[in-house]
Amino acid sequence: MASESSFDVVSKVDRQEVANAVNQAAKEINTRFDFRNVGASVELNGDSLTLKASSEERCLAVLDVLQTKLVKRGVSLKSVDFGEEATPKASGKEYRLDGVLKEGLSQETAKKIAKQIRDEFGKSVKPVIQGDELRVSSKSRDDLQAVQRALKANEDIDAALQFTNYR
Structure with missing residues (x-):
């Protein structure tokens, strides 16, 4: 048996599930009566999400549909960042809401997690930051x-966490 066990704390997004959720949300938006003639749409381009509608309320309703589909597909809402308040901005005759998929742990998030581990568990557990992930061993x-x-x-952790490489 190995003398020391470890696992990695990572923050990854399943892009296929996000694409499926966006497609399901787009289908629902196209078929729902309350989204008729308001120019509502949702698009995924690489790491960015764009929501459009003719009014601010309809744009927020598109956001609600998308969030519902993401949760049903098992994608954490912490992995999608629409800004602080998630308020649509007027762009010509339409309102837009832009979001970004967040992957990897930022340095400050990794430091915050490592500090929490050290405070709660002392020297029996050793967290080590490795790029955009955190290895915990004991x-x-x-x-x-x-x-x-x-x-x-x-x-308080502002990232969708997964635990991988448990050895």
Whole structure:
């Protein structure tokens, strides 16, 4: 048996699930009566999402449809960033709302997670930042599972977390 166990904390987005959610949202927008003749649409281009409608309220309704589809497909809403308030901006005769898919842990988020792990578990668990992910290692697998539970319970982390490479 290995003397030390570890796992990686990452923030990745399943792009196929996001594309499926966007396609489902576009289908629903095209068939719903309340979206007729308002120019409502949702598009995915690479890492960016664009929502359009003729009024601010309809644009927010498109956002609600998209968020519902993302949740049903198992994509965390923390992985899509529409800005602070998510308010549509007027662009000519239409309102637009632009969002970005967030992947990878930022340095400040990784430092925040590492500090939380060190504060709660002391020296029995060692977090190490490796680029856009965080490796957590310990001699006890029970400690590692406790770290996972603690990170899942923390609502202050502004990233969709996944745990990979559990060894």
